[in-house]
Amino acid sequence: MQDDLFGVAYPPGLAVLRGFALAQAGELLEMIGQVSAVAPFRNMVTPGGHAMSAAMTNVGLGWVTDRKGYRYTAEDPQTGVTWPDLPEALVGLGERAAEASGFTGFRPDGCLINRYSVGAKMGLHQDINEGDMTAPIVSVSLGLPAVFLFGGLNRGDSTMKIVVEHGDVVVWGGPARLYYHGVMPVKVGQHPLTGGVRYNLTLRKAV
Ligand code: MD3
Ligand code: FE
Secondary structure (H helix, E strand, C coil): CCECCCCCECCCCEEEECCCCHHHHHHHHHHHHHHHHHCCCECCECCCCCECCCEEEEEECEEEEECCEEEEECECCCCCCECCCCCHHHHHHHHHHHHHCCCCCCCCCEEEEEEECCCCCEEEECCCCCCCCCCCEEEEEEECCEEEEECCCCCCCCCEEEEECCCCEEEECHHHCCCCEEECCCCCCCECCCECCEEEEEEECCC
């Protein structure tokens, strides 16, 4: 069983791999720069008409939202051009993190890239737009720290907090795959590699 510093157990299916992506952080940030030159970060609109505070782009199959709903697309709806390829280095990182967490054979086909400026957050939600719920999701945090909130299968379930820092990887699958989760507003800070922002990459099996 994996525990936090004070012995509070994470639920089955949730793994926190501290510093797992640290050695690749520079390479990942360079990739984000290249991707965003082609597929710029944008604040997508929810079906309810609210702009999300985290700016987003994608590689591989891309998660999008607009007034019509949430879905995965091969093309960036803003340009009509295919999202940039999912780099093999990112696929490999996802595979190794999943394997280290007990999920064998994970092969992501898309990665949502979230950019949080100070104050940006993500409300409690479930990730339910993927076609294969037997596959885990792998999250990589870069830059400023953040507090993840996660609960259970029901919106009203009590929540726990985990602080995630630059280079940390969180994997959730199995019984935790459909747990509600969110991100608290990012606090002011400066990170040597990203300045005043936080990035999160989520590797997913979209189809
Ligand atoms: C699920 N992104 O893009 S996953 C998303 O920091 C998203 O941008 C987060 O949620 C972000 O859909 C990273 C955070 C997370 C943390 C713990 C969990 C999801 C979890 C525990 C159980 C289930
Ligand atoms: Fe999510």
